[in-house]
Amino acid sequence: MGGKSEVPLIVKGKRLDGRKADELRPIKIVAGTLNRADGSCYLEWGKNKILAAVYGPRELHPKHMQDNTQAVLRCRYNMAPFSVSERKRPGPDRRSVEISKVIREALERVVFLNYFPTSGIDVFMEVLQADAGTRCAALTAASVALADAGIPMKDMVAGCAAGKADDTIILDLNQEEDNFGQGDMPMGYIPSRDEIVLLQLDGEFTKDELEKAKTYAMDGCRKVYELQKEALKKKYAISKV
Ligand code: ADP
Numbered sequence: 065m066g067g068k069s070e071v072p073l074i075v076k077g078k079r080l081d082g083r084k085a086d087e088l089r090p091i092k093i094v095a096g097t098l099n100r101a102d103g104s105c106y107l108e109w110g111k112n113k114i115l116a117a118v119y120g121p122r123e124l125h126p127k128h129m130q131d132n133t134q135a136v137l138r139c140r141y142n143m144a145p146f147s148v149s150e151r152k153r154p155g156p157d158r159r160s161v162e163i164s165k166v167i168r169e170a171l172e173r174v175v176f177l178n179y180f181p182t183s184g185i186d187v188f189m190e191v192l193q194a195d196a197g198t199r200c201a202a203l204t205a206a207s208v209a210l211a212d213a214g215i216p217m218k219d220m221v222a223g224c225a226a227g228k229a230d231d232t233i234i235l236d237l238n239q240e241e242d243n244f245g246q247g248d249m250p251m252g253y254i255p256s257r258d259e260i261v262l263l264q265l266d267g268e269f270t271k272d273e274l275e276k277a278k279t280y281a282m283d284g285c286r287k288v289y290e291l292q293k294e295a296l297k298k299k300y301a302i303s304k305v
Contacts, residue, residue, distance in 0.1 A: 071240070071244045072230065073229040073230050073240065073241055073244060073245060074229060074230040074232055074234075079229075079234065079238075079241070080240060080241075081238055085232055085233065085234045085235065085280075086234075086235045086280055086283070087235060087236075088224070088235060088236045088284055088287060088288075089109055089110030089111075089197075089236055089238065090108075090109075090110065091107070091108070091109045091110075091288065091291050092107070092108040092109075093105065093106075093107050093204070093205070093208060093291050093292060093294070093295035094106045094107075094295060094298075095208050095209075095211075095212045095295040095296050095298070095299040095300075096212050096299045097115070098115070098117050101117035101118060101119060101209070101213070102118055102119055102120065102213040102214075103117075103118040103209040103210060103211070103212035103213025103214070103215070104116060104117045104118065104209050104212060105205040105206070105208035105209040105212060105295070106205070107201055107204060107205040107208075109197065109201040109204075110195055110197070110236075110238055111193060111195035111238070111239075112191070112193060112194060112195050112196075112197060112198055112201045113191075113192040113193040114189060114190065114191050114192065114198065114201050114202055114205050115189070115190045115192060115205070116187065116188065116189045116190075116202065116205035116206045116208070116209040117187075117188045117190075117209060118185065118186065118187050118188075118206070118209040118210050118212070118213040118215065119185070119186045119188075120135070120180075120183060120184055120185035120186055120213075120215075121135050121179075121180040121183035121184065121185050121215070122183060122184060122185075122186075123182070123183060123184070124136055124182065124183055124184030125184075129184070130182045130183075130184075131181065131182065132181050132182060133178065133181055134177040134178045134180070134181055135175075135177040135178075135179070135180035135181065135182075135183045135184060135185050136177075136183075136184050136185070137168055137171060137172055137175060137177060137184075137185050137187065138168070138184060138185070138186050138187065139164045139165075139167050139168040139171065139187045139189070139206070140160075140164055140186075140187070140188050140189065141160050141163040141164045141167060141189045141191070141198075141199070141202050142156070142160055142188070142189065142190055142191065143160065143191040143194055143198070144190060144191060144192050146192075147191045147192055147193050147194045148194050163198075163199045163202070166199065166252075166262050166264065167187075167189070167199065167202060167203050167206060167252075167262070168187075169261070169262070170203055170221050170252040170261040170262040171187065171203070171206060171207070171210065171221065173218075173221075173254075173259070173261045174207075174217045174218045174219060174220070174221055174254065174261070175210065175215060175216070175217050176215075176216040176217065176218070179216055185210075185215060187206045187209065187210065189202035189205060189206055194239075195238055195239045196237050196238050196239045196241070196242035196243075197224075197225050197236060197237060197238075197242075197250070199223065199250050199262075200223030200224050200225050200250050200251070200252070201223065202223075203221055203222075203223035203252050203262065204221075204222055204223045204224075204288055204292060207220040207221045207222070207292060208220065208292050208295055208296065211292075211296055212296065212299065218254070218257065219254050219255075219256045219257060220254070220289065220292050220293075221252045221253065221254055221261055221262075222252070222253055222254070222255065222285040222286070222288040222289040222292060223250065223251065223252045223253075223262065223285065223288065224236060224250075224251060224253070224281050224284030224285045224287075224288050225237055225248055225249060225250040225251065225281060225284075226249050226251070226276075226277040226278070226280040226281040226284065227241060227242070227245055227246075227247050227248040227249055227267070227277065228245060228246040228247035228267060228269060228273060228277065229241050229244070229245035229246060230245075230246075231246070233273055233276045233277050233280055234280075235280045235281070235283075235284050236284055245267070246267050246268065247265070247266060247267020247268060247269055247273075247277075248264075248265075248266045248267060249263070249264065249265050249266070249267075249269075249274075249277050249278075249281060250262065250263075250264050250281075251263055251278075251281040251282070251284075251285060252285075253281070253282055253285035253286075255282075255285060255286045255289045260282075
């Protein structure tokens with residue numbers, strides 16, 4: 065990433081997968097897919113496939129981690145060894161520790177942790193198939209799983225990345241664009257509060273490009289947010305006889 069793309073990624077105004085610059089990949093969100101979890105979500109986003117499971121609020125162990133003033137939110141992002149074309153070495157690595165941390169920090173901004181002192185809320189995100197944009201997809205799935213668990217929140221966080229390829233700002237990078245593009249900017253955003261809770265940047269952007277990427281990512285998050293709400297409504301809608 066960075067510099068000029070070595071492979072043409074935009075041909076005649078279209079991206080290699082046929083999308084326009086500001087187009088999302090197809091997204092499918094299902095709330096409540098795991099019986100044992102208190103809340104869960106299965107999400108497909110392009111070729112990404114992710115499961116999120118929430119447990120809690122429940123008594124936190126080990127006890128020395130307990131906080132008398134609020135719940136402790138623990139997030140674990142994990143990529144399955146079979147989720148990428150080359151086998152990924154199982155277990156945590158620097159990347160998964162970083163992603164778990166930025167997702168936790170984003171979710172801490174919305175969950176009313178002070179309602180549940182001394183308890184723990186665990187959020188597991190398992191990437192079954194990865195094709196770039198997994199931190200945004202995992203954050204999106206985790207938000208739905210938290211809402212599905214009935215955990216009080218200010219609102220859900222939606223995730224979406226924007227980036228740059230062939231000197232063009234694009235929405236929602238796929239693997240080729242992530243590998244051969246010029247920049248990636250994942251975002252976590254709460255549309256109802258107009259609040260950015262996750263923002264990372266890789267690559268080089270001019271000030272104008274940065275503004276455009278920000279607008280693209282926020283618009284993408286708004287669309288994702290609508291799909292998150294739809295998924296919850298689908299599970300909890302009371303059918304009228
Ligand atoms: P994100 O998935 O949030 O875009 P990255 O930019 O770090 O995060 O990774 C981009 C993509 O690169 C991932 O979605 C995944 O498809 C791929 N990838 C990440 N880590 C590995 C790995 N260890 N082996 C193979 N592919 C990987």
